[in-house]
Amino acid sequence: MGRNTRKRRMPLAAKAVAASAALALGGGGLVWANFYASADESDSNAAGTQAQAVSAQVATISCPDVGQSLTSVPDQARVEVDGELATLDQQITDAYQRLATTRDAQGKDASFVQNSILQPLKDRRKVILDRITLEINRAGGKAPTDMDALAGCTGTPASGTTDAGQDDGGQGDGGQSDDGQQDDQNNGGQDDGGGQDDGQQVIGGQAGNGPVAADFVxxxxxxxxxxxxxxxxxxxxxxxxxxxxxxxxxxxxxxxxxxxxxxxxxxxxxxxxxxxxxxxxxxxxxxxxxxxxxxxxxxxxxxxxxxxxxxxxxxxxxxxxxxxxxxxxxxxxxxxxxxxxxxxxxxxxxxxxxxxxxxxxxxxxxxxxxxxxxxxxxxxxxxxxxxxxxxxxxxxxxxxxxxxxxxxxxxxxxxxxxxxxxxxxxxxxxxxxxxxxxxxxxxxxxxxxxxxxxxxxxxxxxxxxxxxxxxxxxxxxxxxxxxxxxxxxxxxxxxxxxxxxxxxxxxxxxxx
Structure with a gap:
């Protein structure tokens, strides 16, 4: 069966996301932020407190994969549903970019991620999930009844990171698991892989989004x-x-x-x-x-x-x-x-x-x-x-x-x-x-x-x-x-x- 290859219209929800992302990014490309403030940036207690707060924050955003839950979609609804799923991916990308570029605000407000990133993301996802449900049911199918449960996303801390400015307790090749693969190790002190040189610690990688030392063996x-x-x-x-x-x-x-x-x-x-x-x-x-x-x-x-x-x-x-x-x-x-x-x-x-x-x-x-x-x-x-x-x-x-x-x-x-x-x-x-x-x-x-x-x-x-x-x-x-x-x-x-x-x-x- 051939596929409809017309260029999809941009849903209203996607336009709203794009607009908000543009505002968050200042109308330009993403400037990738380092994730962990260094404790030696300032000797003041305030700087140390802020570094500890930032180090406790999330490194990435975890959202239910809606596409994997849709095991039955009528053929006539596939193109529209696939387009809406792509909008969900774009929403996550925009939210992650906002996460990566607001570390200073997160360090000052413990509720910033939840109130300014995760809750708005949930609201936007709910709009798209409702639209997917409508498109499936309108085409004669039956959408899953628990779609609303897929709206919420969580903040996930970086695997293997330590508090800013602290030693990682030793990093090596050890920790072999039963299947021959290395167990996750802490990677405190992870640098930016050569991409930035501002004295800050990051989650790893040239763009500040991986990989880290524990990803290699x-x-x-x-x-x-x-x-x-x-x-x-x-x-x-x-x-x-x-x-x-x-x-x-x-x-x-x-x-x-x-x-x-x-x-x-x-x-x-x-x-x-x-x-x-x-x-x-x-x-x-x-x-x-x-x-x-x-x-x-x-x-x-x-x-x-x-x-x-x-x-x-x-x-x-x-x-x-x-x-x-x-x-x-x-x-x-x-x-x-x-x-x-x-x-x-x-x-x-x-x-x-x-x-x-x-x-x-x-x-x-x-x-x-x-x-x-x-x-x-x-x-x-x-x-x-x-x-x-x-x-x-x-x-x-x-x-x-x-x-x-x-x-x-x-x-x-x-x-x-x-x-x-x-x-x-x-x-x-x-x-x-x-x-x-x-x-x-x-x-x-x-x-x-x-x-x-x-x-x-x-x-x-x-x-x-x-x-x-x-x-x-x-x-x-x-x-x-x-x-x-x-x-x-x-x-x-x-x-x-x-x-x-x-x-x-x-x-x-x-x-x-």
């Missing part, structure tokens, strides 16, 4: 945690199909996401690399995809493969420093282009696969795990030479010298047999279980896997401070955590390629 000190793959039975589809689509050498970027926010510019609030289809933006539809051209060597592969960029936060800036989705929303630093982007389809260990349907959309991972939790996280970070030993979800690896950083993705490999998308963009596909079996009534499809390799300047952590930090782009309030990594895919083929891929896997061949 020396991979050589992590226990092996990679589980054995499921055993293949005699009916397994053992073949592979590799498609070569490049590394986005031509710099095809935008901050849209046509899957979750069709018709909404800057719907992702962060920058994507695109390979494969070359005409993917918020206003593209199925007809556009078919006419989009491709960076893939196989010209029948018009699929869209896109992922958030990785940046090194060494004080440098990139082309989007003053742009939405870039520096204006806390995604700063030099963009790193992968040196390798390997895209491969693999089969099922338990049986044959069916061809992917045309225009199937899949998102793997969750861009909002900092506030949603890890239920849908599917991030895998490692280093060359360690990929079959250690895969990290909650931290970025510090690779040994001579080793490269690697991001890998293994997409959902089970399809409901009917839908190319779903209201929350998840329930039409599923992961196989530990033995490789799909849920009841789901069909096994070729599993898309991606491996992205980067030359990353080696970070170092000393005394609770990370230097040469790198991080994945994300929503500003998500604090650039490693577990927010995600990947997006739209299946678009011609020349019977979808069936050729399935036949290749089912016959056990290695195809290109």
């Amino acid at each position: 020396d991979i050589t000190k992590v226990q092996r945690n990679v589980a054995a793959k499921p055993r293949k039975n005699r009916n397994a589809s053992t073949g592979t199909f590799t498609t070569r689509c490049g590394v986005n050498a031509n710099g095809n970027h935008n901050t849209d996401n046509v899957i979750v926010a069709p018709g909404v510019a800057n719907g992702a609030h962060h920058l994507h690399d695109y390979v494969g289809n070359q005409k993917i933006d918020a206003f593209a539809g199925n007809d556009t995809f078919l006419d989009g051209g491709t960076s893939c060597q196989n010209k029948d592969d018009l699929s869209a493969y896109y992922w958030p960029v990785v940046r090194v936060q060494d004080g440098t800036q990139d082309f989007d420093q003053d742009a939405d989705g870039g520096g204006k929303e806390g995604n700063v630093g030099r963009i790193l282009k992968p040196v390798q982007a390997q895209i491969k389809y693999v089969g099922s260990p338990t049986g044959k696969v069916v061809a992917m349907p045309q225009f199937l959309r899949i998102i793997t991972g969750d861009a909002k795990t900092t506030t949603n939790g890890l239920a849908n996280a599917n991030a895998h970070w490692s280093c060359t030479g360690f990929e079959n030993k250690v895969q990290l979800t909650e931290q970025y690896p510090i690779c040994p010298r001579g080793s490269q950083m690697v991001r890998t993705f293994a997409f959902q490999s089970c399809w409901d047999g009917q839908n190319t998308d779903s209201a929350n963009h998840r329930t039409h596909v599923a992961f196989a279980d530990g033995a490789g079996n799909c849920p009841s009534s789901f069909k096994a499809i070729p599993q898309l896997t991606m491996r992205l390799v980067y030359n990353v300047p080696r970070p170092s952590v000393q005394d609770g401070v990370v230097k040469n930090a790198y991080a994945v782009d994300g929503f500003p309030e998500q604090l650039h955590k490693a577990h927010t990594d995600h990947d997006d895919f739209i299946a678009v083929t011609k020349g019977n390629l979808a069936n050729k891929i399935a036949n290749c896997l089912n016959s056990g061949r290695a195809c290109k």
